Amino acid sequence: MDKKYQPIIGMETHVELKTKSGMFCGCKNDPDAKKPNIHTCPVCLGLPGALPVANKKAIEWTIKLGLALGCKINKLSKFDRKHYFYPDLPKGYQISQYDMPFCYQGKVETSFGPVRITRVHLEEDTGKLIHQNINGHNVSLIDFNRSGVPLVEVVTEPDIFSSVQAKEYAKKLRQIIRYLDISDCDMEKGGMRLEANISLLNVKSQMTNNKSNSKFKLPNYKVELKNINSFRFLERGIEYEIERQREILESGKTPIQETRGYNAEKNITFTQRTKEEAADYRYFPDPDLPPINISEKWLNEIKSTLPEPFDGLFKRWQEKYNLKPELVELLFETAEESKKLEELFKKCIKEKLSVEKFVNAMVHKKIKTIEEFKKMTNIDEVSDDDLKVIIEKILKVNPKAVADYKAGKINTINFLVGMVMREAKKKIEFQRLQDLIKSFL
Amino acid sequence: MDLLGLTIKDIEESLKKGVFSCQELVKESFSTIKKHDKKINAFLTLNEEQALKQANHYDNLIKKDKNIFDEKPLLGIPVALKDLFTTKDIRTTAGSKIIGDYNPPFDATVVKKLIDAGAIIIGKTNEDAWGHGSSGENTDYEVTRNPYDLNRVPGGSSSGSGAAVAYGGVLVGTGTDTGSSVRLPAGFCNLVGLKPTYGRVSRYGIIAMASSFDSIGHMTRTVYDNAKVLEVTAGVDPFDSTTVPIKVDQYTKKLGQSIKGMKIGLPKEYFVKGLDDKVSNSIKNSLKILEKLGATVKEVSLPHTDYAMAAYYILVPSEVSSNLSRYDGIRYGGSREMFGAEAKRRIMLGSYTLSSGYYDAYYLKAAKVRTLIKRDFENAFKEVDVLIVPTSPTLPFKIGEKVDDPLQMYLSDIFLCPVNLAGIPGLNVQSGFVDGFPVGMQIIGPQFSEELLYKVAYLFEQETQYYKIRPKFKNG
Numbered sequence: 001m002d003k004k005y006q007p008i009i010g011m012e013t014h015v016e017l018k019t020k021s022g023m024f025c026g027c028k029n030d031p032d033a034k035k036p037n038i039h040t041c042p043v044c045l046g047l048p049g050a051l052p053v054a055n056k057k058a059i060e061w062t063i064k065l066g067l068a069l070g071c072k073i074n075k076l077s078k079f080d081r082k083h084y085f086y087p088d089l090p091k092g093y094q095i096s097q098y099d100m101p102f103c104y105q106g107k108v109e110t111s112f113g114p115v116r117i118t119r120v121h122l123e124e125d126t127g128k129l130i131h132q133n134i135n136g137h138n139v140s141l142i143d144f145n146r147s148g149v150p151l152v153e154v155v156t157e158p159d160i161f162s163s164v165q166a167k168e169y170a171k172k173l174r175q176i177i178r179y180l181d182i183s184d185c186d187m188e189k190g191g192m193r194l195e196a197n198i199s200l201l202n203v204k205s206q207m208t209n210n211k212s213n214s215k216f217k218l219p220n221y222k223v224e225l226k227n228i229n230s231f232r233f234l235e236r237g238i239e240y241e242i243e244r245q246r247e248i249l250e251s252g253k254t255p256i257q258e259t260r261g262y263n264a265e266k267n268i269t270f271t272q273r274t275k276e277e278a279a280d281y282r283y284f285p286d287p288d289l290p291p292i293n294i295s296e297k298w299l300n301e302i303k304s305t306l307p308e309p310f311d312g313l314f315k316r317w318q319e320k321y322n323l324k325p326e327l328v329e330l331l332f333e334t335a336e337e338s339k340k341l342e343e344l345f346k347k348c349i350k351e352k353l354s355v356e357k358f359v360n361a362m363v364h365k366k367i368k369t370i371e372e373f374k375k376m377t378n379i380d381e382v383s384d385d386d387l388k389v390i391i392e393k394i395l396k397v398n399p400k401a402v403a404d405y406k407a408g409k410i411n412t413i414n415f416l417v418g419m420v421m422r423e424a425k426k427k428i429e430f431q432r433l434q435d436l437i438k439s440f441l
Numbered sequence: 442m443d444l445l446g447l448t449i450k451d452i453e454e455s456l457k458k459g460v461f462s463c464q465e466l467v468k469e470s471f472s473t474i475k476k477h478d479k480k481i482n483a484f485l486t487l488n489e490e491q492a493l494k495q496a497n498h499y500d501n502l503i504k505k506d507k508n509i510f511d512e513k514p515l516l517g518i519p520v521a522l523k524d525l526f527t528t529k530d531i532r533t534t535a536g537s538k539i540i541g542d543y544n545p546p547f548d549a550t551v552v553k554k555l556i557d558a559g560a561i562i563i564g565k566t567n568e569d570a571w572g573h574g575s576s577g578e579n580t581d582y583e584v585t586r587n588p589y590d591l592n593r594v595p596g597g598s599s600s601g602s603g604a605a606v607a608y609g610g611v612l613v614g615t616g617t618d619t620g621s622s623v624r625l626p627a628g629f630c631n632l633v634g635l636k637p638t639y640g641r642v643s644r645y646g647i648i649a650m651a652s653s654f655d656s657i658g659h660m661t662r663t664v665y666d667n668a669k670v671l672e673v674t675a676g677v678d679p680f681d682s683t684t685v686p687i688k689v690d691q692y693t694k695k696l697g698q699s700i701k702g703m704k705i706g707l708p709k710e711y712f713v714k715g716l717d718d719k720v721s722n723s724i725k726n727s728l729k730i731l732e733k734l735g736a737t738v739k740e741v742s743l744p745h746t747d748y749a750m751a752a753y754y755i756l757v758p759s760e761v762s763s764n765l766s767r768y769d770g771i772r773y774g775g776s777r778e779m780f781g782a783e784a785k786r787r788i789m790l791g792s793y794t795l796s797s798g799y800y801d802a803y804y805l806k807a808a809k810v811r812t813l814i815k816r817d818f819e820n821a822f823k824e825v826d827v828l829i830v831p832t833s834p835t836l837p838f839k840i841g842e843k844v845d846d847p848l849q850m851y852l853s854d855i856f857l858c859p860v861n862l863a864g865i866p867g868l869n870v871q872s873g874f875v876d877g878f879p880v881g882m883q884i885i886g887p888q889f890s891e892e893l894l895y896k897v898a899y900l901f902e903q904e905t906q907y908y909k910i911r912p913k914f915k916n917g
Contacts, residue, residue, distance in 0.1 A: 282796060
């Protein structure tokens, strides 16, 4: 695209927490149970007289995520009612958080720059509508297994400037959430749902534009792209939207403020709801749920459960083991798994094996243990003392190679390594042998 | 046998001694109801078969173990439940036809507690639909009549419970009090009616009217009976996060203790024009009796009283509009068009006051006024132990008298609503009779002071014994 228009994108991401029970009731948290409506009770069905009781674990996990995203935590928070009519919303309102979210002002780093997090709040998921044809009749069925599942929403500032960056942000967010082990973020099953607010900024008409400190004036409209269930669709949907909006702007018009969906088959976006139909949610504090004080003590308890920061872990591993983040990130999801992985790295070091190669083998050859790695590389057990005897012998019978090496032809060492291995009739780790030979030269 | 001649204490003794059986008691309850209810319309649903079965079961228990009453303090007591109380497998209508054939799959916490304590559920009582009203006339069913005069209202919204206890159908009638709904029918029907401290009694399973106001109370003929029931219903409930883990007092234990030196406050803002002289005189008379019992009376001020009704009628409809949104026409059968005029009025008012752009001017402002009202009471309780005010500014009014004037209807609650805004307890006891009609007097105390309220009410009741006066079924 030409430089006339700059895409301005903000994201809203919903994630289902994998707590044992529901957000406000004791039902099993299993939104994808095979049979419909088996994990329901008066509370999540919204029966008359039923009352919500907040799930403490879900609150703690939301705060944990906020902390991992560098957010500030509200000392006093509350739940609010968000009203709208829909058949899958049994109370006629969703319990959410309006003006006092648990977490605010965080940040996610991307290779294009930081994306500021506006807020992280907690709410309840709705039921699920299933449209089916039964005995020749088109019917809509409601499954309430998902009703009342804890749902976290992460909202960003309009700090994303391309479809690629949006995808990177979303992937990074998923990685962090999985690392905390608070959600599986299964996008196909709706465990993680993406929404992007997209508009185009006319760069030429706004010379004050300055991406790096975000001091540009936002466009006077935005289009909400909703319910996207894959990173690829996110990227494509945004790209389609940028092109669509550019054409409208080029024709001298302003795109309508609306909610659009993405059709993956046709690779297009389509109108779902326009501003005129937008609901007034009539938010007010839920009188059934007392405000929540997050004491210093409680916050510290939550902090103590936080693993080593995700970015910090990669940095440390790069420095300590020379591991490339894009490779090693394929080997674990949760912090627990990262700890187990590092145990293996430590074992490698102890056994004088290359962590880098081990990781390579894990990624490319799908090995899981150090034993497998050894077997694969076929490294035989042989002591340094035994090797030294052989090395001395080889160096003696190859004076030219030794001389060449000393003269600066350092590649000659590879020839010497080969000779030692042949003489030893064993497979020995290349690096180890090279180091040993160097000590003689 | 005659339920109007019995108290919970009497029944326990009689059952123990075998003067009568549980079954005989329950049969008497149903025969009284059948005799009067065609005209009074206190009940919407009767639970006869189940009640008799339960009574039979309890008769067997008593035969085996006379100490069963320690475990089940309300054993055999006939109780009527307002139809906002969710009852497992017993139709629960909220007085509305929208959920006219709703059979809940669970019991409200209070219902469970009453059943566990041995109470026998006789039936479900009539009410202003969803609790909206002061007279009982907003029911979608037949209007409940006052047993003292069938042309008059019994007070609402817990109209059926009030009338049923008054005519001797049951010993206890439960109610919900969002603005007046237990105390007003108690005042109009010569009963003791408690609006407990908000959070003292669980709201779980009580169909919500305005969640931050709803207080779950009950009506009985005597103070002792009332205190006895609260011992069962009060307490923290893990299913209601607004209940408070404060120890439940043995309310009956301190009844009879002296109130010598107790300071009673008379809020000057409550004794103004609009208050019927007859009512005013009755209260003044009662205060003299309390002084005779050793209390001192002084005037106090609740300066923000004038703003209470306005704040109440913004906050309550706001919550009402939210709570009624679940009756969306998809579930429970009835469509939203079936809401009565009063419910529609409150849904519209509340939707408006919560709308974006109006929220700050209405809801938020009213919430601030609520804090001021609360503070008024806190300040008053620095000077006095309890407050006494009339329950209603008028005598029980005629059926139809105020139905066309919602504002006049709202003003019936003018002395009661501020207590709900503040979340404190209020107890109606009988101040006396004027022209053959009961006049109620409300004793108000600080949060969780139910024990104190009962103490004052009990001595007054022992002195006056108005509870012995029976309804005349005038115009019946």
